[in-house]
Amino acid sequence: MQQKHGKLATRQSNSKTLMRLGLPAVMLAILPHCAPTADKSLSGSQSGFVDDPRLERGVSWQLAEHRKRTLSALEYDFALSIPSELSVPIRGEATLRFQYNPQTSRTLATGVPVKADETQQSGESPHSIKFPLVIDFVDAAKRLDSVFVNGAKSTWSSSEDHVLIPAAMLEEGANSVALAFEAGDAALNRSGDFLYTLFVPDRAHFSLPLIDQPNLKGSVAWTISAPSDWQVVTNGSELSALAVQSELAQENQTTRAFVRTEPLPSYLFAFAAGKFQRETKTIDDREMTMYHRETDRDKVDANIDEIFDLHAQALAWLEDYTAIPYPFEKFDFVLIPSFQYGGMEHPGNVLYREASLMLDATATQNQILARASVIAHETAHMWFGDLVTMNWFDDVWTKEVFANFMAAKIVNPAFPEVDHELRFHTAHHPSAYAVDRTAGANAIGQSLENLRYAGTLYGAIIYQKAPIVMRHLENLIGQDVLRAGLREYLKDNAYGNATWPQLIALLDSKTALNLDEWNKAWVYEAGRPRIVVTREASDEQGRTHVVVRQEDPAGMGRIWPQKLSLLAITSTSQTIHHIELSGDAVVIPAPAGDASAAMTLLPNASGIEYADFVLDPQSQNGLLRDIGSIEPPVARGAAWTTLWEEVQEGRLAAGLYLDTALRELPAEQSELIINRVLGTLDESYWLRLDTQARLAVSGPLEAMLWREVESTLRGTSARAAFYRSYRALATTDTGVERLIRLWEGDEEVAGLPLSEADMVALVSGLTLRRVDGSERLLDEQEARIKNTDRLARYQFVRPSLSDSDEARDALFTSFANADNRSNEPWVLEAMRNLQSPLRGGSPHLILPALNLVEEIQETGDIFFPGRWLDATLGQTSSKRAAEIVSGYLSNYSQLSPRLANKLLQSADVLLRLNTEIYPAELSSQ
Numbered sequence: 001m002q003q004k005h006g007k008l009a010t011r012q013s014n015s016k017t018l019m020r021l022g023l024p025a026v027m028l029a030i031l032p033h034c035a036p037t038a039d040k041s042l043s044g045s046q047s048g049f050v051d052d053p054r055l056e057r058g059v060s061w062q063l064a065e066h067r068k069r070t071l072s073a074l075e076y077d078f079a080l081s082i083p084s085e086l087s088v089p090i091r092g093e094a095t096l097r098f099q100y101n102p103q104t105s106r107t108l109a110t111g112v113p114v115k116a117d118e119t120q121q122s123g124e125s126p127h128s129i130k131f132p133l134v135i136d137f138v139d140a141a142k143r144l145d146s147v148f149v150n151g152a153k154s155t156w157s158s159s160e161d162h163v164l165i166p167a168a169m170l171e172e173g174a175n176s177v178a179l180a181f182e183a184g185d186a187a188l189n190r191s192g193d194f195l196y197t198l199f200v201p202d203r204a205h206f207s208l209p210l211i212d213q214p215n216l217k218g219s220v221a222w223t224i225s226a227p228s229d230w231q232v233v234t235n236g237s238e239l240s241a242l243a244v245q246s247e248l249a250q251e252n253q254t255t256r257a258f259v260r261t262e263p264l265p266s267y268l269f270a271f272a273a274g275k276f277q278r279e280t281k282t283i284d285d286r287e288m289t290m291y292h293r294e295t296d297r298d299k300v301d302a303n304i305d306e307i308f309d310l311h312a313q314a315l316a317w318l319e320d321y322t323a324i325p326y327p328f329e330k331f332d333f334v335l336i337p338s339f340q341y342g343g344m345e346h347p348g349n350v351l352y353r354e355a356s357l358m359l360d361a362t363a364t365q366n367q368i369l370a371r372a373s374v375i376a377h378e379t380a381h382m383w384f385g386d387l388v389t390m391n392w393f394d395d396v397w398t399k400e401v402f403a404n405f406m407a408a409k410i411v412n413p414a415f416p417e418v419d420h421e422l423r424f425h426t427a428h429h430p431s432a433y434a435v436d437r438t439a440g441a442n443a444i445g446q447s448l449e450n451l452r453y454a455g456t457l458y459g460a461i462i463y464q465k466a467p468i469v470m471r472h473l474e475n476l477i478g479q480d481v482l483r484a485g486l487r488e489y490l491k492d493n494a495y496g497n498a499t500w501p502q503l504i505a506l507l508d509s510k511t512a513l514n515l516d517e518w519n520k521a522w523v524y525e526a527g528r529p530r531i532v533v534t535r536e537a538s539d540e541q542g543r544t545h546v547v548v549r550q551e552d553p554a555g556m557g558r559i560w561p562q563k564l565s566l567l568a569i570t571s572t573s574q575t576i577h578h579i580e581l582s583g584d585a586v587v588i589p590a591p592a593g594d595a596s597a598a599m600t601l602l603p604n605a606s607g608i609e610y611a612d613f614v615l616d617p618q619s620q621n622g623l624l625r626d627i628g629s630i631e632p633p634v635a636r637g638a639a640w641t642t643l644w645e646e647v648q649e650g651r652l653a654a655g656l657y658l659d660t661a662l663r664e665l666p667a668e669q670s671e672l673i674i675n676r677v678l679g680t681l682d683e684s685y686w687l688r689l690d691t692q693a694r695l696a697v698s699g700p701l702e703a704m705l706w707r708e709v710e711s712t713l714r715g716t717s718a719r720a721a722f723y724r725s726y727r728a729l730a731t732t733d734t735g736v737e738r739l740i741r742l743w744e745g746d747e748e749v750a751g752l753p754l755s756e757a758d759m760v761a762l763v764s765g766l767t768l769r770r771v772d773g774s775e776r777l778l779d780e781q782e783a784r785i786k787n788t789d790r791l792a793r794y795q796f797v798r799p800s801l802s803d804s805d806e807a808r809d810a811l812f813t814s815f816a817n818a819d820n821r822s823n824e825p826w827v828l829e830a831m832r833n834l835q836s837p838l839r840g841g842s843p844h845l846i847l848p849a850l851n852l853v854e855e856i857q858e859t860g861d862i863f864f865p866g867r868w869l870d871a872t873l874g875q876t877s878s879k880r881a882a883e884i885v886s887g888y889l890s891n892y893s894q895l896s897p898r899l900a901n902k903l904l905q906s907a908d909v910l911l912r913l914n915t916e917i918y919p920a921e922l923s924s925q
């Protein structure tokens with residue numbers, strides 16, 4: 001670990017910014033050699049039991065390392081009784097079996113292993129200095145009933161999130177600990193007639209007593225008593241042949257037992273129970289079952305075959321790529337309404353957001369591709385993450401990068417009509433840049449001192465930038481070397497753990513290249529290089545050279561080595577120059593005279609290059625003029641991204657960008673580019689135009705969008721994409737009247753049947769636009785909704801659409817109570833409505849929302865803090881909002897660096913557009 005933390009200690013580029021803001025510098029190389037548990041707290045207890053070993057909240061690195069050294073061969077049995085009433089707690093019994101190897105236990109206290117003879121000399125019995133067994137369980141004092149160790153009742157105490165069992169109770173070698181408890185609801189996502197666990201990254205111990213760290217894997221066998229008319233899904237198949245008895249079972253409950261799993265990290269332990277429908281299908285001799293709650297049978301029928309086929313294709317692809325058969329006992333999946341994430345990769349019990357898989361007829365190509373991607377992503381995790389797991393969550397990005405990187409490859413064969421190089425670009429670069437250009441940018445590899453902060457590591461840098469970096473690595477060492485290396489890595493570490501430095505060392509051994517420098521720059525540095533293209537006169541005949549050079553935006557002299565494809569476009573030709581860019585500028589001779597001056601230079605034509613590309617004025621003008629004619633499409637898509645980054649960095653006026661988009665969209669045939677450009681219209685329109693410019697452009701914008709909705713030359717998914725933009729952006733009387741007619745059913749769009757979800761979106765938009773009789777429309781929509789899950793969501797969100805200031809504020813105020821935030825997608829939808837620019841936002845709610853973010857990070861799931869901040873700050877450019885954020889940043893110094901980074905990411909556009917409030921040198925690195 002020493003070497004690894006040396007690497008992680010590389011300076012994070014934002015620490016200077018944070019210090020200038022009065023915030024603490026980013027924590028570096030955090031893990032000290034001395035554990036927080038000092039010697040004296042371990043001595044003096046005759047029984048060897050320590051009341052207060054000063055354990056901290058969450059699972060610290062020291063605790064995890066200590067347990068890794070002293071425990072092994074873990075097995076769990078969990079028996080749970082799930083009542084149908086939401087208010088009745090779930091009771092459970094856990095049995096934990098393990099091998100105990102106490103020789104090195106004292107290393108927790110001193111960092112130095114203690115030999116047996118030394119303990120004898122110190123006058124303490126070996127047991128008296130042994131650290132207790134620490135089991136993680138939140139609120140143990142309240143919820144733990146009894147502990148038996150090896151059949152004998154044991155004393156225990158609790159400290160922070162832990163149960164402490166005297167080491168004297170343990171035997172060297174095999175042990176078993178049985179605990180009777182009341183399960184905490186925090187990670188169980190209970191609602192009226194279903195529930196599901198979501199334990200990633202460290203939330204298993206919020207509900208169950210266990211060893212909650214990724215590198216102590218254990219097999220788990222579930223026995224679950226639940227209402228007899230419920231379905232129960234766990235990591236293992238149901239043991240159908242056995243008549244199962246459980247003492248916990250109550251009236252009207254059926255008890256089911258399940259096959260013991262392979263060794264799993266605790267964050268993958270999972271079950272779901274409730275009223276679900278089952279659909280089973282066998283493909284290539286593999287039986288898979290899908291559980292879901294969609295009541296519209298036509299919708300299920302329209303989606304079901306594709307969902308199963310995509311899973312089967314992904315499984316077959318991965319078995320081939322990895323040369324390892326599917327490594328777990330069964331493959332089932334559950335579609336959860338309003339699930340927090342797109343999906344979660346529990347073996348045998350993958351969870352998905354229902355709406356991501358069950359698509360409406362109005363799905364865009366992006367949604368269709370995203371469905372294939374999320375299925376491929378979760379399936380790839382079965383090997384990358386589940387079979388081989390990161391040793392600690394600082395390497396969580398390794399499982400996410402491989403899932404996304406593999407997903408991009410897996411999806412290709414199923415969509416031969418799609419340009420997958422362009423798809424890779426549009427799916428990764430814009431989102432990665434949206435974080436990496438901000439003052440809150442983080443490196444891919446981050447340090448982590450305690451699992452309770454693991455959630456803050458997630459974001460676009462892990463999901464979008466890391467796969468780009470992996471493509472660079474693959475280009476560097478070759479596809480075959482990468483695949484051979486990954487096969488070896490998976491085989492050697494199957495059902496175990498590994499670190500990124502182990503993998504990079506393995507790959508390094510297979511190539512003559514030195515990957516160390518590359519690894520340091522791309523994995524352990526935050527931000528992106530700036531790559532500047534200029535033309536420089538070189539001789540008297542008017543010849544010029546094109547000069548491409550790299551700069552470090554933070555002025556720290558860092559170098560990000562990479563390959564570029566520079567596209568030089570003249571009126572008669574397009575030429576690609578391949579460039580290896582390291583520290584030195586690269587010079588390319590240009591044609592003489594006029595041809596040189598008129599040439600447009602695009603430095604990222606392969607779509608894989610990663611930087612802030614600074615165009616010279618001729619090239620910027622050239623792209624604005626000729627972007628529609630750039631070929632191939634991946635170069636054109638990259639050109640659009642480059643223009644958008646020019647807008648973001650303040651080098652191009654949003655009005656010019658928007659004019660170009662309005663002119664080019666009608667002729668654009670690539671749906672990937674259409675979706676990407678449409679995706680920038682909201683921000684251009686609402687945040688970057690003043691009222692006058694908005695009024696001037698709204699008519700032509702709506703007219704163009706609606707023409708494309710009705711175009712008979714376009715396919716359904718492209719028309720659906722234009723329709724969605726129209727629904728979001730229509731503000732003229734003509735536009736709003738059309739939206740009303742669509743909702744009333746007085747107007748239809750041929751070939752685009754609007755679903756229940758589409759109708760809810762329409763009526764929400766209409767009320768935000770304050771059309772007459774809003775409350776009547778909302779009542780009518782409520783009466784129309786047939787699906788109970790969608791109705792529950794609608795009723796929850798509805799006050800955010802109300803005309804009444806009091807009703808909206810009361811809803812926001814209710815979010816101060818964590819119980820009212822438990823359904824995160826509902827809360828986020830309401831928050832976006834409250835801040836919608838269609839109604840002018842709610843600036844008075846910004847500060848209270850910021851004040852809640854720390855608590856939200858403690859109580860919420862991993863993406864919630866960032867999304868909460870995005871919903872609060874992502875739709876405004878107002879001076880007042882910028883003042884609030886700026887004031888908060890300077891007055892509130894105890895905000896954790898990682899949370900401060902999230903805030904700087906979400907507020908980036910707002911702060912850049914108000915540089916008089918928030919100086920530019922703070923918002924750009």
Ligand SMILES: [Zn+2]
Binds near residue numbers: 400
């Ligand atoms: Zn993932």
